[in-house]
Amino acid sequence: MKKMIATMTVVASLFTLSACGSEQEEQTAETQEENTVDLTRAPDAKWNSVSGIQAPVESTDGPEDNSPVPHGYARTPQGAVQAAILGQVWLATADDETWPDVSATMTAPGQGRDQWAQGRSLMTVSGTVENPPVFKGFHISDYSEDEAQVVLATEYP
Template sequence: MMRRWARAAMVAVALVATSCGGTHTPESELSITDPPQINRWITVGGIEVPIGTTDGPSNGEWEPFAGYSHTPQGAALAAIGQSVQLATASDRAWPQVLAGVAAPGDSRDLYAAHRALVEMSGTDPEMVPTIVGYTITDYSDTAATVGVVQRFSDGSLASATTEVVWIDDDWRLNLPNETATTITALDAVPSKLVDLEETRK
C-alpha cells in the first residue's frame, strides 16, 4: 500500500517537492477554521480542485490561477489550486504556469531546472487523489502553511505541506527547497481539518 501511495503522491505534488488581488475581507471577521464558500469544483490535470465564491481564483481555469482573497480561506484555496495546476501542467504549459503561480526566487529557478528534464504525458486515473480538505498550521498577513489532505484510490490518506506567500496583492506558491519534506502519510483525517468534500455538487 505504501508503494502505491507514494506513486500516487508523486502525481499531485512531487514536482513541487523537487524543486490581480482578490476580494478583501477583514481578517478580524474570519477564523482559520472557517471554511471557504465553494462555487464549484473543476478538473485540473485529472484532479478536482475547488473554486471559491469570493475567495478565488478570479480568473479562468486555462490561465495560471490568480486573484485570491487576502484571508486564510484565500490562502488555502491558492495552495490547493496552484499546486495541482503546477504539478499537472503539460510540457508546453508549465513555464507559463510556473511564472504565474510561484513566487520568484532560487526555489522557483530550481523547480524550472528540474521540470525541464521531465516529460509528462498526463496523469494515471488510478493514481489521481481526491482533495478531502486542508489544515492551516501557520498564518499571517504575508505567509501561510497549508496541509492539503488527499485521499487515494486505495483509501490511504496523505497531507501535502504547501506554503504560500502574499506578494503583488495575491497569494503565490513558495516552492520548497530541494531537501524539504512535503508529503506526510496519515492514519486518519486531522482533527482540525477544514472539510471540503461536502461542497462538491
C-alpha cells in the first residue's frame, strides 16, 4: 500500500510540475477537459412502450430517424446506450414485415447478423410482449467516437 501511495505522489508531483508549462499546454488541458465524456450518465430520454417493452425512444442523442426503424444516434456514450437498448428491443419484437429492415439497419454485417436472420426467418412474431423484461442498468466497457461496447442489465420476469 505504501508503494502505491508513493507512486501516486510521484505522479501527482509530475502533473503539478508539468502544469507550470506553457500556454499551449494549458490550452491542451482545456481541450481534453472539453472532450471528456461521461460513461456513467444515462441518456436523458423519453421512454415509451415498444411492443410492450419500455425503451428510450427519443432524446437529444437520437434516434435521428425512425423510418423504417430507429437509427442515427449521437456519437456519445448516451447515444450508444440508447442504440443498444432499442436494438435489443427491436431484434426481439420486429414483426414479419419489419425484421429485414431491423437486420439491415440495426445490426453489423457479419456472421452474427446472418445467423440471426436465418433463425428469425423460421418464425412468426406479432403483437406485444406479455411480462416483458425491464432494463435496469448499463455499463460501457469500451468507448470511442466510432465504436462502443455496452453491457445491459435486464430483469426478466
